Amino acid sequence: MRDMLLFGVGDLGRSFERYSARSSSLSANWFLIVVVLVIVGLWVGLYYWDKRRGNLASRAGGGESLFLQLCRAHRLTRREHSLLTQIAKAKQVVEPAHLFVDPDLLDAPMMVSDLDVQAYVDLKAKVFGTEELA
Numbered sequence: 001m002r003d004m005l006l007f008g009v010g011d012l013g014r015s016f017e018r019y020s021a022r023s024s025s026l027s028a029n030w031f032l033i034v035v036v037l038v039i040v041g042l043w044v045g046l047y048y049w050d051k052r053r054g055n056l057a058s059r060a061g062g063g064e065s066l067f068l069q070l071c072r073a074h075r076l077t078r079r080e081h082s083l084l085t086q087i088a089k090a091k092q093v094v095e096p097a098h099l100f101v102d103p104d105l106l107d108a109p110m111m112v113s114d115l116d117v118q119a120y121v122d123l124k125a126k127v128f129g130t131e132e133l134a
Contacts, residue, residue, distance in 0.1 A: 067096040074100070080123050083116075103128050 071081045088096040091105055099105050106124050 067099075070097055070100045074127055076123075076126065079119065080126065083119055083123055087120075100127060 067084075071084070076084070084099055085096065087093075087106065088099055093099065093105060103124075106120075106127070
């Protein structure tokens with residue numbers, strides 16, 4: 001009855017009881033202790049690595065994903081998205097999503113051709129609306 005309560009039912013419980021009776025010193029169990037410590041260390045290492053990887057992914061993708069969400073919400077085309085990206089790089093904006101909040105960032109475009117200027121004017125109207133009151 002004692003065997004069933006302490007070590008479970010079956011040959012595994014009895015073999016563990018025989019092993020523990022034979023080798024009760026620490027030096028005889030060093031291999032088992034090392035294996036358990038390696039497994040625990042590996043588990044702890046993977047746990048913290050996974051937490052850190054999650055934190056890095058959320059920090060790295062946070063601004064870009066917000067910018068992409070805002071582009072989708074405003075139904076911007078690829079060309080308009082590219083134009084906003086160019087403006088963000090030219091103005092050295094840390095967070096590209098700020099272009100949707102601060103209209104001053106979209107003032108005085110650094111475009112080359114008349115086609116780009118017209119695309120810029122259309123983009124600003126699409127993001128901030130027209131300034132005319134009806």
